Amino acid sequence: MTTLWTDLLRLFFPKPCCICGRRLGAEEKEFCFECASQFSRTDDDKHPNRTEELFIGLPGIKSAYALFTYKKGDHVQRLIHALKYHDRPKIGYWLGKMAAEELKKSDSPLLQAEVIVPVPLHPARMRSRGYNQSEWIARGFSEVWNIPIDTRSLIRIHNNTSQTKHSATERWLNTSEIFSLARPDTAGKHILLIDDVITTGSTLTHCAEILLQQADTQVSIFALARV
Numbered sequence: 001m002t003t004l005w006t007d008l009l010r011l012f013f014p015k016p017c018c019i020c021g022r023r024l025g026a027e028e029k030e031f032c033f034e035c036a037s038q039f040s041r042t043d044d045d046k047h048p049n050r051t052e053e054l055f056i057g058l059p060g061i062k063s064a065y066a067l068f069t070y071k072k073g074d075h076v077q078r079l080i081h082a083l084k085y086h087d088r089p090k091i092g093y094w095l096g097k098m099a100a101e102e103l104k105k106s107d108s109p110l111l112q113a114e115v116i117v118p119v120p121l122h123p124a125r126m127r128s129r130g131y132n133q134s135e136w137i138a139r140g141f142s143e144v145w146n147i148p149i150d151t152r153s154l155i156r157i158h159n160n161t162s163q164t165k166h167s168a169t170e171r172w173l174n175t176s177e178i179f180s181l182a183r184p185d186t187a188g189k190h191i192l193l194i195d196d197v198i199t200t201g202s203t204l205t206h207c208a209e210i211l212l213q214q215a216d217t218q219v220s221i222f223a224l225a226r227v
Ligand SMILES: [Zn+2]
Pocket: 017, 018, 019, 020, 021, 022, 031, 032, 033, 034, 035, 036
């Protein structure tokens, strides 16, 4: 809850950088500029790119883009970890906004999207975490591109109990055992599907398969990072 008191506390005791722990300056959001300079970028501005290659077997995927590369122990891994497990959802918002601003100046096929669908969490996971990190990334995009976010059409029905959401077991389940379409609101649209990290691409493939069951629908993919 934001109150005048918490605003005052922030002014005098600013948040620490989610990576190095240093106190943030007035211009810094969630992470410091020095840590941000070490985030490694992909070369996904090209099409086709390596992220798109992961979804090559799925007709209906228009394009795919990941902002950073993700390696064990690097700054991007710590960034994503803070976003998901340390109650820092605004990391998603600021990076989503930054990526959306950057893509807006390019001729990216993602710009043709009409609605944003964040990869949903199971309701039990949503309750325990308190937020969906992908939805916060979507908020950054929505603000810059001025397109709506749909969090009600695609729902997660399988509750993955492991620490990471891309567990091995879920890869072998049928798509219809993990996700379901609760409403037809995204039918016939170009959907921007957003996730935090792409590992094997199986979660996003499951989501896209469900969305693409609707006639005349296209899906593009954005993730903050790709392994
Ligand atoms: Zn830092």
